[in-house]
Amino acid sequence: MLNISSWNLRSWVNMIVLVLLALVPVLVSWSGNEFYLDIATRLVILAMAAVTLNLILGYGGMISFGHAGFLGIGAYAVGIPVYHEIYDGFLHFPIAIIGSATFALITGMICLRTKGVHFIMITMAFSQMVFYGFVSIEDYGGDDGLVIEARSEFGGLFDMENNTTLYYFCFICLLATIYIVRRVVNSRFGMVIQGAKGNERRLQSLGFNTYRYQLACYVLAGAICGFAGALLGNFTSFISPEMMDWSRSGELIFMVVLGGTATLFGPLLGTTAFLLLEEYLPHVIDLVYKGGGVYWQLYFGIILILVVLYMKGGINGFLSRREGSK
Amino acid sequence: MANVILKVTDLYKSFGGVAATDHVNLDVIEGEIHAVIGPNGAGKTTLISQLSGDLAPDGGQVEFQGEDITHAPAWTRALMGLARSFQITSIVHELTMIDNVALSVQAHAGHSFRFWQPAREATELQEPALAALRQVGLEDRAHVVSRNVSHGEHRQLEIAMALAANPSLLMLDEPMAGMGSDESAKMVNILSGLKGQKSMLLIEHDMDAVFALADRITVLVYGRAIATGTPEEIRENEDVRKAYLGDEAA
Numbered sequence: 001m002l003n004i005s006s007w008n009l010r011s012w013v014n015m016i017v018l019v020l021l022a023l024v025p026v027l028v029s030w031s032g033n034e035f036y037l038d039i040a041t042r043l044v045i046l047a048m049a050a051v052t053l054n055l056i057l058g059y060g061g062m063i064s065f066g067h068a069g070f071l072g073i074g075a076y077a078v079g080i081p082v083y084h085e086i087y088d089g090f091l092h093f094p095i096a097i098i099g100s101a102t103f104a105l106i107t108g109m110i111c112l113r114t115k116g117v118h119f120i121m122i123t124m125a126f127s128q129m130v131f132y133g134f135v136s137i138e139d140y141g142g143d144d145g146l147v148i149e150a151r152s153e154f155g156g157l158f159d160m161e162n163n164t165t166l167y168y169f170c171f172i173c174l175l176a177t178i179y180i181v182r183r184v185v186n187s188r189f190g191m192v193i194q195g196a197k198g199n200e201r202r203l204q205s206l207g208f209n210t211y212r213y214q215l216a217c218y219v220l221a222g223a224i225c226g227f228a229g230a231l232l233g234n235f236t237s238f239i240s241p242e243m244m245d246w247s248r249s250g251e252l253i254f255m256v257v258l259g260g261t262a263t264l265f266g267p268l269l270g271t272t273a274f275l276l277l278e279e280y281l282p283h284v285i286d287l288v289y290k291g292g293g294v295y296w297q298l299y300f301g302i303i304l305i306l307v308v309l310y311m312k313g314g315i316n317g318f319l320s321r322r323e324g325s326k
Numbered sequence: 327m328a329n330v331i332l333k334v335t336d337l338y339k340s341f342g343g344v345a346a347t348d349h350v351n352l353d354v355i356e357g358e359i360h361a362v363i364g365p366n367g368a369g370k371t372t373l374i375s376q377l378s379g380d381l382a383p384d385g386g387q388v389e390f391q392g393e394d395i396t397h398a399p400a401w402t403r404a405l406m407g408l409a410r411s412f413q414i415t416s417i418v419h420e421l422t423m424i425d426n427v428a429l430s431v432q433a434h435a436g437h438s439f440r441f442w443q444p445a446r447e448a449t450e451l452q453e454p455a456l457a458a459l460r461q462v463g464l465e466d467r468a469h470v471v472s473r474n475v476s477h478g479e480h481r482q483l484e485i486a487m488a489l490a491a492n493p494s495l496l497m498l499d500e501p502m503a504g505m506g507s508d509e510s511a512k513m514v515n516i517l518s519g520l521k522g523q524k525s526m527l528l529i530e531h532d533m534d535a536v537f538a539l540a541d542r543i544t545v546l547v548y549g550r551a552i553a554t555g556t557p558e559e560i561r562e563n564e565d566v567r568k569a570y571l572g573d574e575a576a
Contacts (some may be wrong), residue, residue, distance in 0.1 A: 188438040188445040191421075195429050198418035205378060205416075206491065207404030207433035216439065 010319040014265040017272060021171060025164045037163055041235050043275045044170045048177050048228040050255040050267035052221040055181050057253065058261035059190065060217050061197030062112070065120045066127030067252050070100040070222045072244025074229020076134065079146045079239045089152030089160070093230050100226025101219050103130070108218040112211055124246050134241040145240025152234055160234055170231050174268070177224055182264055184220070193217050194262075258307055260316025269315045277303065329356040331495050331525050332377070332408075337386035339369075339376060339549075346372040347383065348549035354495060359517075359526040361536045364546035370529045371413055373546065374499050377527070378410040379403045391494065404433060409493035411484040413500040413529070417472050423483055424468040427455040430490040458490035459483075462516050478509035485516060489524075496520075497527040502535055514538060537561075545569070 007015075020027075024040040049071055056062040077096035081087070107126040114122055135143040151160040160166050184190050196203045196210040203210050233239050242248075251274070259270020281300055282293035311318050332354040339347040346369040354360045364370055375381035377388060379400035388396045395403055409430075417426050428451045432438055435450065445451060459465045462482040467475060472483065481501055488496050501517070502510045514535050520526070521539065530536045536543065537557045544554040547569045553560060560566055 183444075184441050186444045186446065187442055188432055188440040188448070188451075190441075191425065191429055191432065191445045192438045195418045195421065195425075198420045199416060201380070202412075202416045202418065203429070204400045205380065205404055205410055205412075206430050206487070207401050208429075208438065209399075209401050213438065220441075 008320075009322055010265075010316065013269070013319055017265075017268060018175075025167055034163070037167055039275060039279060041163070041167045041170055043271055044167070044174050045228055045231045045235060046252070046255065046275070047268045047271040048170070048174045048231070049225050050252055050259070050271045051174070051177050051181055052225040052228070053252050054256045054261060054263075054267045055184070056218055056221045057256055058263070058266070059185050059197065060193045060214060062214060062218060063120050063253070064111075064123040064218075065246060065249050065253065066107075066123035066125075067221075067225060068244045068246070068248035069127030069130045070104065070225035071229035071232055071248070072127075072130060072134065072239075072241065073100045073103055074226035074231075075233030075236070075239040075243060076140070076146075076229075077226070078152060078230050078233035079148050080140055082148050082150055083140060083146060087150055087153045089154045092152045092233075093227060096226045096230035097223045100229065101223035103226075104219040104222025105215070108215050108222070112214050112218065124249065127244055127249060128246055131241045131244050131246075134244070141240070143241055145238055145242070148233060148237045148239060151237075152230070166235060170235070173227070173231065177228075178264060178268070180224070185264075189213065189216070254304060258304070258314050260314035263313075263316040266314055266316040273315060330354070331356045331391060332527065333387075333389040334377070335387045335389070337373070337376060337383050337388065339372060339381065339383045339385075345549045347376065349386070350546070350549070350551045352544055352551060352554070354525055354527050355542075356525050357522060358541040359521055359528055359539050361528045361530060361540035361543045362546055363530065363533070363536055363543060367548075368546040369549040370546055371499055372549075374410060374497050374527070374529055378408065378497060404491065407491075407494035408497065409488040409491045409495070410497040411488050411499055411501060413503055415477070415480040415484060417480060417483055417487070419473040420471070422469050422471050423464060423475065423479075423486075424452065424455050424459060426472055426483060427458050427486050427490045428452060430458075430487040431455050434491055454492075455490055458486040461489055461519075462486045463512070478505055478512070481505060481509070481513065482516070485513075489520075493524070495525045495527065497529075499529050500531060501528070502530060502532045510535065 021040065021044065024037060028034060028037045049067065053064065053067045056064055074096035077099050078092045081092055111119055111122045111126065134140065140146050154160065158165050158169065160169065192203065192208055192213045196214060200210050255270040255274045256267050258273055259268065260266030277300060282296040285296055285299055286293035307314065313320065330353045334350055334352040337347050337350045338345065350373060362370055362373065372381065376383045379398060383396065387394060390406060390408055428445065431451050431454045432445065456465060456468060459468055462485050464479060464482050464486060467479060485501060502513050505513065510532060517539055528539065540557055542554060543557055543560045545552050545560060545566050552569060553563050553566050555563065
């Protein structure tokens with residue numbers, strides 16, 4: 001891994017993205033523009049969610065259209081205790097993990113009995129249930145959302161109120177998630193998951209109860225995504241059911257596909273590209289065609305369609321092919 | 327009589343009123359190669375699918391090593407030592423040859439809820455996998471992604487995956503399907519090399535291969551087992567000639 005002479009274009013791009021992300025707070029303090037730290041924190045948290053989605057979608061072939069539900073559960077695991085003036089992070093994060101893992105276990109047991117389009121629809125239905133569930137709970141703001149007045153406290157270990165600290169905490173969690181997914185994917189468990197994606201019936205005739213493995217994978221991804229949701233709750237200071245709407249789940253899928261499914265760094269590249277486009281595309285369009293920036297979503301949509309049609313394997317696949325043609 | 331490893335009693339399966347498996351009785355004796363032959367549509371694959379647990383029978387009983395497995399799911403049968411290969415190649419195309427075989431080894435090496443140590447570095451998986459590939463002559467193709475190898479090699483990989491499970495009974499569904507004569511000869515070689523070591527239930531269209539390999543043959547016509555016997559007996563059998571070999575000749 002650290003043998004630089006053998007690095008290809010892809011490794012370089014991955015490394016540059018990581019180094020830039022690590023340096024964001026430094027760059028921000030130079031430029032004095034706090035806003036970029038905001039984008040970067042959001043990016044890192046969403047990338048973490050995308051990495052976990054990639055575990056089930058990319059490696060496991062389980063196309064979940066409800067992944068934002070876990071983000072929402074994690075965020076409310078911070079928001080609700082804080083509303084009750086419980087600020088302990090050692091409570092928030094376990095609640096987020098256990099809450100989303102339980103939700104993944106119960107819904108996964110049902111969802112995984114279906115395949116293909118049915119699986120997509122039923123995961124979406126369950127996350128919409130959570131969405132409407134939180135909309136209906138007036139105590140916690142209903143669809144108006146909930147203001148989180150303070151961030152999680154870690155008993156003086158580190159101060160999440162400091163934006164730079166929060167950023168680095170999120171960044172380290174992202175690196176840890178990527179590492180965990182890498183280990184899991186290459187483990188015996190990961191081989192079963194990948195095998196079941198390619199040919200589930202065959203894996204069963206080899207002697208694997210694929211259902212159990214897929215369920216475990218679904219719960220693992222959900223749990224880590226819930227953790228990311230708790231980070232998101234800390235970061236945004238305002239949460240609402242809207243953050244677990246099905247269109248949010250769709251965006252997560254897009255980040256994974258854009259970067260390249262079933263690749264280690266694909267989701268990070270995809271999330272980066274997605275958020276940068278979302279942020280800067282309006283300005284770029286305005287430069288080319290004054291006043292056109294308002295309609296940036298139209299162009300964004302066209303770009304996304306072109307990527308799906310012509311960039312097989314997403315950004316990651318594109319970089320690999322450049323490598324091959326050299 | 328020697329040990330009966332697989333005993334099928336009065337097995338019945340119908341699809342929309344058509345009996346695909348019509349009260350079939352059949353047994354496989356330990357160590358023998360038992361071939362099932364029959365014209366297209368005789369219900370050979372339907373039969374093997376019920377034995378492997380991929381299809382549920384409507385009636386009758388399947389006993390494996392004295393245990394009733396009629397309603398056991400596919401994965402428990404596999405763990406008990408029943409391995410099958412598929413007529414239409416069924417492998418994981420995205421993985422390498424050795425990954426496919428290693429998964430078969432892994433299935434019998436305890437549970438796979440092991441999330442941390444790299445599976446490709448586990449010698450207890452890789453060595454048996456490589457040995458199975460060697461048995462079918464694929465060891466130098468071990469690290470090729472399965473999608474990129476020939477049809478014949480896919481068929482060999484199927485056998486390697488079945489062998490790697492170290493099964494008590496190997497069920498092969500037309501291992502020579504779609505092969506050229508060179509590849510077929512190679513496969514006959516591989517299988518005759520296993521003769522005596524493994525009990526086998528062999529479904530095959532290639533008559534030369536069947537008569538060269540089988541200890542006993544059961545003839546299936548329209549879902550019914552019309553005869554069972556040694557290759558010589560089957561060759562002499564009038565019913566078989568009429569129902570089956572006659573068809574081929576005509």
